[in-house]
Amino acid sequence: MLILKNIVKIYNAQKTNEVRALRGVDLEIKDGEILAIMGASGSGKSTLLHILGCLDRDFEGEYILNGKNIKQLSQKELAMIRNNEIGIVLQNFGLIENMSVADNIAVPWYIGREKDKELSKKTAELAEKLGIEDKLKTDISELSGGQKQRVAIARALIKTPKLILADEPTGALDKENSGQITEILAGLNAEGYTIVIVTHDPEVAGRCQSVVRISDGRVEGK
Numbered sequence: 529m530l531i532l533k534n535i536v537k538i539y540n541a542q543k544t545n546e547v548r549a550l551r552g553v554d555l556e557i558k559d560g561e562i563l564a565i566m567g568a569s570g571s572g573k574s575t576l577l578h579i580l581g582c583l584d585r586d587f588e589g590e591y592i593l594n595g596k597n598i599k600q601l602s603q604k605e606l607a608m609i610r611n612n613e614i615g616i617v618l619q620n621f622g623l624i625e626n627m628s629v630a631d632n633i634a635v636p637w638y639i640g641r642e643k644d645k646e647l648s649k650k651t652a653e654l655a656e657k658l659g660i661e662d663k664l665k666t667d668i669s670e671l672s673g674g675q676k677q678r679v680a681i682a683r684a685l686i687k688t689p690k691l692i693l694a695d696e697p698t699g700a701l702d703k704e705n706s707g708q709i710t711e712i713l714a715g716l717n718a719e720g721y722t723i724v725i726v727t728h729d730p731e732v733a734g735r736c737q738s739v740v741r742i743s744d745g746r747v748e749g750k
């Protein structure tokens with residue numbers, strides 16, 4: 529369970545280039561839910577997703593994730609949560625270009641331990657689930673946008689976090705790939721994952737249990 533209370537996010541506060549990206553967001557997301565966040569470009573969707581993913585704690589208001597107030601955690605506790613409880617798929621993928629697909633998927637796993645047999649098995653399973661099993665040894669720079677998107681999702685899943693956050697996971701894809709990625713996310717939700725998808729695509733939103741819109745820095749529709 530995830531609760532946001534009156535979240536305000538201001539970039540470049542009190543400077544001439546100040547942006548009030550979020551102006552009092554209230555939102556509750558239950559375990560096992562699949563939620564779409566929609567809204568115009570620049571409305572604050574990525575800003576909100578970064579806060580949900582604990583990548584940004586520089587905001588006003590409260591974020592309670594599974595009973596823990598995110599702002600009150602130590603850096604170490606926060607790092608644990610980010611690495612074990614949340615899988616995030618960023619808008620620009622955040623993949624390491626001159627490294628193989630398999631090594632990219634494995635990145636969250638390396639943190640705190642060695643490469644091991646279990647990792648190879650899990651990487652292979654996820655690659656198969658995402659339809660990129662023939663690309664494991666390929667460098668990221670040699671993949672298409674749709675294939676990179678699949679790697680980013682596989683990486684988000686390697687530690688089996690309960691919460692998956694995806695920022696426009698079908699934004700750069702054709703209809704067929706978009707449909708496949710949407711089905712993968714819906715399938716993960718059926719397995720019990722809580723999923724939050726930022727999207728412009730009504731077809732993606734249509735596969736979600738609930739849909740909220742961001743407008744004027746606030747969330748409407750839930």
Ligand SMILES: Nc1ncnc2c1ncn2[C@@H]1O[C@H](COP(=O)(O)OP(=O)(O)OP(=O)(O)O)[C@@H](O)[C@H]1O
Binds near residue numbers: 547549570571574576
């Ligand atoms: N690091 C930053 N520094 C300053 N302003 C920022 C920063 N990141 C985002 N903004 C501003 O905050 C507002 C919200 O941006 P955000 O990236 O959250 O929008 P978005 O809804 O994800 O848009 P899109 O659909 O285009 O991805 C925009 O006006 C943007 O210019």
Ligand SMILES: [Mg+2]
Binds near residue numbers: 573574575619695
């Ligand atoms: Mg965005």
